[in-house]
Structures are given as structure tokens and as C-alpha cells.
Amino acid sequence: MDDYKFLFKVVLVGNxxxxxxxxxxxxxxGLFPPGQGATIGVDFMIKTVEIDNEKIKxxxxxxxxxxxxxxxTQSYYRSAHALILVYxxxxxxxxxxxxxxxxEIEEYASSxxxxxxxxxxxxxxxxxxxxxxxxxxxxxxxxxYLETSAKESDNVEKLFNQIAAELMEQARCKELPRYxxxxxxxxxxxxxxxxxxxxxx
Amino acid sequence: xxxxxxxxxxxxxxxxxxKICNEEDKVTRELQAAMARHPLLDAKVRNITKVxxxxxxxxxxxxxxxxxxxxxxxxxxxxxxxxRRLDVAxxxxxxxxxxxxxxxxxxxxxxxxxxSMNIGDFExxxxxxxxxxxxxxxxxxxxxxxxxxxxxxxxNSISLLQDAATKxxxxxxxxxxxxxxxxxxxxxxxxxxxxxLLEMHxxxxxxxxxxxxxxxxxxxxxxxxxxxxxxxxxxxxxxxFADVITLLFExxxxxxxxxxxxxxxxxxxxxxxxxxxxxxxxxxxxxxxILNELWRTxxxxxxxxxxxxxxxxxxTMKPPDPKDLDQLLAELTIIQSRYHLYLKFLKRKVAxxxxxxxxxxxxxxxxxxxxxxxxxxxxxxxxxxxxxYLLLEHFYMEESVRKAIQMDCVDQGSQTSSMLDDVFFIxxxxxxxxxSTSNIDGVCVVINNACGVLETExxxxxxxxxxxxxxxxxxxxxxxxxxxxxxxxxxxDSEQSKAVFIAHLxxxxxxxxxINTLCTSLVSEVTCSTELERRKLESCLTGLSSVSAxxxxxxxxxLQQLRNTAIKPRVxxxxxxxxxxxxVLSEEEFSSYEAxxxxxxxxxxxIDNFLSEFKGLLTGNNYETLxxxxxxxxxxxxxxxxxxxxxNRFGGLALDKEIRALVSYFSTATSWSVRDKLARLxxxxxxxxxxQVNEISDYWGSSPLPWRLTPVDIxxxxxxxxxxxxxxxxxxxx
Numbered sequence: 001m002d003d004y005k006f007l008f009k010v011v012l013v014g015n016x017x018x019x020x021x022x023x024x025x026x027x028x029x030g031l032f033p034p035g036q037g038a039t040i041g042v043d044f045m046i047k048t049v050e051i052d053n054e055k056i057k058x059x060x061x062x063x064x065x066x067x068x069x070x071x072x073t074q075s076y077y078r079s080a081h082a083l084i085l086v087y088x089x090x091x092x093x094x095x096x097x098x099x100x101x102x103x104e105i106e107e108y109a110s111s112x113x114x115x116x117x118x119x120x121x122x123x124x125x126x127x128x129x130x131x132x133x134x135x136x137x138x139x140x141x142x143x144x145y146l147e148t149s150a151k152e153s154d155n156v157e158k159l160f161n162q163i164a165a166e167l168m169e170q171a172r173c174k175e176l177p178r179y180x181x182x183x184x185x186x187x188x189x190x191x192x193x194x195x196x197x198x199x200x201x
Numbered sequence: 202x203x204x205x206x207x208x209x210x211x212x213x214x215x216x217x218x219x220k221i222c223n224e225e226d227k228v229t230r231e232l233q234a235a236m237a238r239h240p241l242l243d244a245k246v247r248n249i250t251k252v253x254x255x256x257x258x259x260x261x262x263x264x265x266x267x268x269x270x271x272x273x274x275x276x277x278x279x280x281x282x283x284x285r286r287l288d289v290a291x292x293x294x295x296x297x298x299x300x301x302x303x304x305x306x307x308x309x310x311x312x313x314x315x316x317s318m319n320i321g322d323f324e325x326x327x328x329x330x331x332x333x334x335x336x337x338x339x340x341x342x343x344x345x346x347x348x349x350x351x352x353x354x355x356x357n358s359i360s361l362l363q364d365a366a367t368k369x370x371x372x373x374x375x376x377x378x379x380x381x382x383x384x385x386x387x388x389x390x391x392x393x394x395x396x397x398l399l400e401m402h403x404x405x406x407x408x409x410x411x412x413x414x415x416x417x418x419x420x421x422x423x424x425x426x427x428x429x430x431x432x433x434x435x436x437x438x439x440x441x442f443a444d445v446i447t448l449l450f451e452x453x454x455x456x457x458x459x460x461x462x463x464x465x466x467x468x469x470x471x472x473x474x475x476x477x478x479x480x481x482x483x484x485x486x487x488x489x490x491i492l493n494e495l496w497r498t499x500x501x502x503x504x505x506x507x508x509x510x511x512x513x514x515x516x517t518m519k520p521p522d523p524k525d526l527d528q529l530l531a532e533l534t535i536i537q538s539r540y541h542l543y544l545k546f547l548k549r550k551v552a553x554x555x556x557x558x559x560x561x562x563x564x565x566x567x568x569x570x571x572x573x574x575x576x577x578x579x580x581x582x583x584x585x586x587x588x589x590y591l592l593l594e595h596f597y598m599e600e601s602v603r604k605a606i607q608m609d610c611v612d613q614g615s616q617t618s619s620m621l622d623d624v625f626f627i628x629x630x631x632x633x634x635x636x637s638t639s640n641i642d643g644v645c646v647v648i649n650n651a652c653g654v655l656e657t658e659x660x661x662x663x664x665x666x667x668x669x670x671x672x673x674x675x676x677x678x679x680x681x682x683x684x685x686x687x688x689x690x691x692x693x694d695s696e697q698s699k700a701v702f703i704a705h706l707x708x709x710x711x712x713x714x715x716i717n718t719l720c721t722s723l724v725s726e727v728t729c730s731t732e733l734e735r736r737k738l739e740s741c742l743t744g745l746s747s748v749s750a751x752x753x754x755x756x757x758x759x760l761q762q763l764r765n766t767a768i769k770p771r772v773x774x775x776x777x778x779x780x781x782x783x784x785v786l787s788e789e790e791f792s793s794y795e796a797x798x799x800x801x802x803x804x805x806x807x808i809d810n811f812l813s814e815f816k817g818l819l820t821g822n823n824y825e826t827l828x829x830x831x832x833x834x835x836x837x838x839x840x841x842x843x844x845x846x847x848x849n850r851f852g853g854l855a856l857d858k859e860i861r862a863l864v865s866y867f868s869t870a871t872s873w874s875v876r877d878k879l880a881r882l883x884x885x886x887x888x889x890x891x892x893q894v895n896e897i898s899d900y901w902g903s904s905p906l907p908w909r910l911t912p913v914d915i916x917x918x919x920x921x922x923x924x925x926x927x928x929x930x931x932x933x934x935x
Contacts, residue, residue: 040584040642042642042645044733046736059740068581068584068585068588069588070588071589071591071595072587072588072591072642072643075591075646075649075650075653078649078653079649079744
């Protein structure tokens with residue numbers, strides 16, 4: 001029997017080659033596999049983290065960035081609790097595509113989904129997008145912002161742990177009024193697509 | 202003083218004396234033991250003296266033996282030295298023989314090649330050259346140097362054979378090309394088998410693969426042509442492209458199947474990969490042609506962009522009818538499934554080769570194949586096709602479900618409305634179709650989309666009906682039911698919407714069941730080849746539980762609506778007669794009250810009518826919840842009416858009997874006990890039925906059921922009895 005209190009779905013999206021798979025591998029397995037081939041369809045990993053003595057299970061869906069997998073990728077937006085939108089700080093085109101990605105998120109994801117913008121590959125010295133530009137973009141679109149390096153393991157743990165903590169906080173806020181509410185509202189609450197699955201079943 | 206000194210000395214002496222005595226004893230014992238061993242030792246000494254002369258003899262013999270062994274050893278060393286020398290000599294002789302043999306063979310080959318080539322016996326010529334090539338070239342040259350007097354002849358032969366080899370290579374290549382040109386399969390195979398004899402493995406495989414590729418190309422071209430020519434007349438016209446692709450894959454597979462033994466016998470194990478990769482290049486080309494044609498003929502691009510644009514206001518095109526997509530979707534899934542079978546076949550061919558001892562090498566081969574395949578056009582095109590299939594499948598499911606909801610109707614004799622079965626039929630059909638592609642990502646996507654469609658389309662439609670509520674006003678469900686029986690015509694809005702409400706409420710109940718069944722059947726139906734695939738599938742299936750929750754929410758709301766509009770007002774109106782009846786009764790009045798049952802008979806009758814109206818209309822679960830809600834409402838509303846009434850002893854007795862009748866009615870009306878829901882009301886009856894105030898103390902604490910009434914409640918109820926004095930009631934302690 002799995003022993004965890006919360007289960008959250010985290011979905012990574014962004015252009016091909018920005019390092020989504022590397023971020024996930026670094027976080028789930030502590031590895032940085034060089035020469036990683038392009039992801040086919042979607043990859044799936046599970047990792048349990050502990051925040052404030054609570055076990056939180058993260059289901060991480062690592063999607064393919066290439067256009068021809070878009071139908072597959074899009075089907076995962078709806079049930080996601082958190083979306084990580086990744087770009088490569090040393091590659092301007094991956095940053096320029098962000099509005100397109102946001103449009104997709106608007107169209108398919110729940111409006112309450114936690115959105116995080118990640119600038120990856122800060123170990124590289126040929127940076128093209130300054131931190132401030134990324135931050136501005138995130139702020140304008142009401143997203144969290146973090147810069148990472150999957151290669152040097154910079155901010156990778158922090159990224160996922162912050163997401164877990166934030167989602168847990170949200171879940172708890174929603175959970176509290178349940179005791180005061182009538183039966184009806186309680187049932188209604190369950191219908192929202194972004195919700196908590198408590199006490200692992 | 203002296204005496205004491207003497208005494209002291211004395212005691213010291215005594216100690217010493219006893220010690221000496223002990224030692225003497227010990228020595229005596231040892232002496233005796235030694236003496237006892239004396240004869241034994243004597244005998245031993247005698248024996249030794251007897252053996253002594255023998256020992257001398259033995260010592261001499263030993264010395265002699267040692268000398269002999271030393272002699273033998275030197276002798277053996279000498280022999281073995283000679284043997285070693287002989288061995289060396291023998292191996293040299295053997296080598297020499299080999300060289301002579303080679304020289305002889307060389308001569309033989311030289312002559313043989315000439316004559317065989319003259320008469321066109323290429324097998325023999327190739328065999329000769331092969332013999333020559335298998336000789337150690339450097340050694341051969343050395344031999345030529347060693348055989349001084351005849352070096353010219355040997356060198357001559359060598360160069361002749363070299364020439365012959367080159368010539369033969371050229372001839373074979375030419376002959377092979379010629380055979381290919383003439384499409385002479387026998388000759389092609391004949392020369393293909395000869396290439397490895399001339400150490401032309403790669404060349405041979407290349408040439409042969411090219412040949413096979415052209416074969417495949419012609420095959421594929423004719424198939425495509427015939428397909429396009431009869432694409433409208435053929436009875437399998439709808440999936441004709443899937444058929445062509447299947448034929449192409451089958452052709453390549455059978456080619457590999459046939460060539461594998463040939464390649465492995467003549468070229469050695471592991472060489473098949475090269476052939477497969479070569480054929481794959483041709484496959485990529487042909488698939489591209491076929492898929493381009495498919496793309497164009499089936500207007501996939503048009504449909505896909507229509508679907509993509511449908512949500513945007515800018516779209517001017519009318520979205521396609523989902524029915525038109527049915528066949529195309531079937532065709533696309535067949536193509537995907539054939540593609541997966543083909544990939545599986547290739548992997549099995551490469552992995553299943555006969556090199557068991559080199560497992561690492563085998564894995565390398567498979568990895569090489571996989572990386573080649575992954576970057577191939579075939580793979581990319583299939584992924585693109587899958588992408589479009591999923592897009593169209595999503596559209597198909599969404600539109601079909603919408604249509605099913607629009608065309609929703611309540612059929613006679615059915616508890617649920619048509620949308621429930623229709624929607625689940627569509628969803629199941631789509632998921633099954635996706636699972637026939639054997640691509641787990643595809644299946645997961647369709648499941649994800651199904652969750653979305655069920656939630657946003659069906660659950661919200663049901664929720665809307667529930668929100669509108671059960672129509673109030675004059676309620677006659679029999680009428681509504683009759684209307685349902687007659688179909689949709691001639692119905693008033695209110696009756697119609699009652700029927701719809703009930704059917705949709707049942708939809709929520711049965712729908713949750715359907716979701717569970719769907720979930721369990723998919724777990725066993727969908728085949729997952731790896732643990733990762735299984736985990737992906739299971740994770741996506743949990744999405745269905747949120748659909749279940751949404752259904753549950755609608756169901757809950759619906760039942761609450763029934764409580765508010767159907768149950769509560771009715772129960773209140775049925776209770777009207779209660780308040781008009783006096784419960785302050787004389788003995789005669791009580792008898793007549795008991796005989797006529799002026800209230801409870803009608804009340805139970807009303808409840809019974811009400812329940813029997815709903816019994817056939819609601820599903821089992823919904824009906825039971827309805828009974829439970831009804832019991833709860835009766836319990837609380839009747840208590841309120843009682844609280845406004847006065848009782849005397851007989852009035853209380855009458856009420857208690859009425860309540861008991863009510864409870865026993867409810868107990869028989871349902872399969873499960875609702876006694877609990879009416880517990881409070883029963884207790885009110887019990888309190889009002891007391892003969893004396895202080896009896897309550899006996900009941901309090903000894904009741905088998907926990908009291909639902911608080912002491913304050915009880916005192917309030919006791920005060921309803923006109924014959925109980927307030928003083929007495931206030932004195933009661935709990």
C-alpha cells in the first residue's frame with residue numbers, strides 16, 4: 001500500500017530540446033544522461049517527496065516537444081495540477097515560442113492549474129535570454145519563475161519541491177471549509193478537475 | 202615466652218613435617234609407578250635390540266634405490282629432451298608440408314582458375330580463389346623467397362591468382378548486374394552466394410539488397426497503381442491504403458524471412474541487419490509515397506485543420522460530420538497496428554539470430570536497429586499519422602457525444618434516457634479503436650479525452666437538469682409516467698421535464714456503475730508490454746474516477762431537489778389532517794379513534810402511493826435513497842406537528858400506536874431497516890405514552906436504543922400532556 005497523503009500530476013511542456021527529460025531524470029533518478037534522444041510521445045515517472053512531514057506523490061508526465069506529438073501532449077493538460085513550461089536560456093527561439101505554449105495552456109488546461117516558467121541550461125555560457133526578461137515574462141503571465149540547470153543539478157530539487165509545497169498549500173485551503181459547508185457544496189467541490197486526491201487509493 | 206616460642210616453632214615444624222610427609226608419599230608413589238613400568242621397558246629394549254640388524258639392511262636397500270631413481274631420472278630427462286626436439290622437428294615438417302601443400306594448391310588453383318574461368322564455371326573458379334585467399338599471404342611470399350630456384354614460378358602463380366581474383370570479382374559483379382537486369386533470380390542468387398568466397402561480403406550484401414529493393418519497389422508500385430485505379434470500386438475501398446501498407450510490410454517481411462537463411466549460411470550470422478537496414482530505406486521511400494497518396498485522397502489535412510479551427514471564431518468551414526470520419530479512423534488504426542506488428546517482426550528477426558554466445562553483440566544489433574528505425578522516415582510519418590488520428594478521434598468522440606446528448610430521449614420502459622447508453626457506446630468504441638493500434642500512448646490519450654468529454658459534456662448536461670430541479674406544482678407522477686409511455690408527443694412541458702429529470706437522475710446512478718465497469722474491462726483488455734506502459738494506463742484510468750465523482754455530485758443534487766420539491770411539500774400536506782384531530786380523548790373517543798384510524802391510515806396510504814409511483818421509475822439505489830429521505834422528512838416534520846398538539850393519556854396512547862404503525866410500514870416497504878431514521882419520532886411517541894411522569898426515569902438509561910432526545914426535549918414533550926403537571930415535570934431528574 002502506498003503511503004502518501006497527496007497525489008499531484010505535474011506536466012512538463014516546451015519546445016523540443018530544452019531539457020525537459022533531463023530535468024525529470026535529474027529529479028527522479030539523479031542522473032544527467034548526455035545525448036538523450038528525443039522523447040517519443042510521453043514519458044511517465046513517479047517520485048514521492050516529503051514536505052512538512054507529509055508524503056506527497058508526484059506523477060510527472062514528461063511530454064515530447066516536437067510538433068507531431070501535439071495531440072498526445074494536449075490530452076494531459078486537462079488533468080494536470082501543475083504545468084512546467086520550459087525554455088532554453090541559450091536559445092532565443094525556444095523563448096519566442098512561449099506565447100504559443102500559453103495559448104495551448106489557456107485552451108486545454110484548467111484555469112486553476114499552477115503554472116511555472118523554467119529557464120533551463122544556466123550552466124551554459126552562451127546565454128541569450130537575461131534572467132530579468134524571463135522574470136518579466138513570468139510576471140506578466142502570472143507564473144512562477146525559476147532558472148535551472150539539469151546538468152549541474154541547480155534548482156532542480158527546489159523546482160519540484162516548491163511545486164509540491166504550493167500544491168499542498170492549495171489543497172489544504174480547499175480542504176478546510178469542507179467541514180463547515182453543507183453536503184451539497186462538498187459534493188460539488190469534488191467535480192472541479194483540479195482537485196486533490198487524498199490518502200492514496 | 203619460651204613456651205609460646207616453642208609452640209610457634211612447633212607449629213611451624215608441624216607444617217613443614219606434614220609437607221615433607223606428603224612429598225615422601227608422592228615420591229614413593231612415583232617410584233612405585235616407575236618400578237611397575239620397568240618390565241615393560243625391559244621388553245621394549247629387548248625388541249629393539251632384536252630389530253637393530255634389520256635396520257642396517259633397510260638403510261642399505263634405501264641407498265641403492267635412491268641411486269637407481271637418480272639414474273632413471275637423468276635417463277628420462279635425456280629422452281624427453283629428444284622428444285621435444287622431435288616435436289619441433291615434426292611441427293616444422295608439418296609446416297613444411299603445409300607450405301608444399303599450399304604451393305601445390307597454388308599451382309592447382311592457378312591451373313583450375315584458368316580452366317574454370319574459360320569454361321565459365323564460376324563456382325569452381327571462386328572456390329579456387331577462395332582457397333588461395335584462405336592461404337596466409339605473407340607466408341606464401343616467404344615460401345616463394347625460400348624456394349630460391351623456383352621463386353619465379355611461385356610468384357608467377359601468385360600474381361596470376363591475384364589477377365584471376367580481381368578479374369573474377371569484376372566478372373561476378375558484372376554478371377550479377379546483368380542477372381539483375383534480366384531479372385534472372387536463379388543467377389542472382391548464384392552470384393550472390395559466390396561473393397563471400399571472394400571476400401566481398403559487404404559488396405555482395407549491398408548489391409543483393411539493391412536488387413531486393415528494386416523487387417520491393419516494383420511490387421509496391423504495381424500495388425499502388427492497382428489500388429489507385431480501383432480505389433472506388435473495390436469493396437474494401439474504405440481501407441484500401443491500410444491494405445496496401447499491409448501488403449508492403451508483408452512483402453518486406455517475407456523477403457527477410459526467405460533471405461535470412463541464405464544470408465546466414467553464406468555470409469555468417471549478424472549480417473542480416475545490414476540487409477534489413479537496406480530494405481528499410483526502400484520501405485521508407487515506398488511508405489512515403491503511399492502515405493502521401495493517403496493524405497491527399499483522404500483529405501486528412503483538410504479535416505485536421507477544420508477540427509483545429511472549429512473552436513476559433515475565424516473558422517468559416519463547417520466542421521465535418523463525425524460519421525464521415527468513422528471509416529478513415531478505422532483505416533488509420535489498421536495502419537498503426539500493422540506498423541507495430543512490422544516493427545515487432547524486425548526486432549525479433551535481429552534479436553533472434555543464432556549467436557547465443559555473444560549476447561552483448563546481439564543487444565548492440567537490436568539497439569542499432571532501434572536507433573535507425575527511430576530516426577527513419579517511416580517512424581516519423583507514422584507518428585504524424587498517429588497525431589492526426591488522435592486529433593480526429595477526439596473530434597469524433599466529442600461531436601458524437603454531443604449529438605447523443607442532443608438527441609437524448611426517454612424511452613418507454615427504460616429507467617435511464619438514451620444518452621447514457623449512447624454516450625458510453627461511443628466512448629467505449631473510441632477507446633477500443635485506439636487500443637487496436639497497440640500504441641499505449643494513443644490509448645492513454647483517448648482515455649484522457651474520454652474523461653474530458655464525459656465530464657464537460659455529459660456530466661454537465663446531467664448537472665444542468667438537476668439544477669433546474671424537479672418541477673413543482675401539482676404533482677402527479679402517474680400522469681408523467683403515462684406520458685412517458687406514450688412517447689414524447691402531446692406532453693406538457695412540466696410532465697416532460699419530470700420524466701427527463703427522473704431519467705437523468707437515474708443516468709447519474711447507472712453512469713457511475715458504467716464507469717467502474719469500463720475501468721475494470723480496460724485494465725484487462727488493453728495489453729501493456731512493459732511495466733511503464735501499465736503504470737501509464739493505470740494513471741490515466743484514475744482520471745475516470747473524477748468523472749465518477751462528477752456523476753455523484755449530480756446525483757446528490759438531484760436527490761436533494763427531489764427532497765425539496767417532491768417530498769417535503771407533500772409530507773406537509775399529508776400532515777395537515779393530523780393537526781385538525783384532537784388528541785385529548787376520552788376512553789370512548791379512543792376506541793373509535795383506534796377503530797377508524799382517522800390519520801394514520803390515510804398517511805400511510807399516501808406514503809405508499811407516493812413510493813409505489815417512484816419505485817418502478819427510479820433505479821434501486823436512487824429508490825432506496827428516496828425512501829431514506831422520505832423517512833427522514835417524516836421523522837422531523839411529524840415531530841414539529843406533534844409539538845403543536847396537546848395530548849392526554851389516551852391521546853398519547855393513540856399517537857404511540859400510530860407511530861408504531863408508521864415504523865412497521867417503513868420496515869416492510871424497504872429491504873433495509875429505516876427504523877434508525879425514525880428513531881427520534883418513536884421516542885417522542887414513547888414519551889407521550891407514559892402513564893406517569895416519573896416513569897421516564899425508568900426508561901431513561903434502560904432503553905435499548907440510545908436516546909435521540911435530550912432531557913430538555915423530553916421535558917418539552919412531557920409538557921404537551923395536559924394531564925401532567927408542570928411541577929412534576931420540572932422535578933424529573935436524568
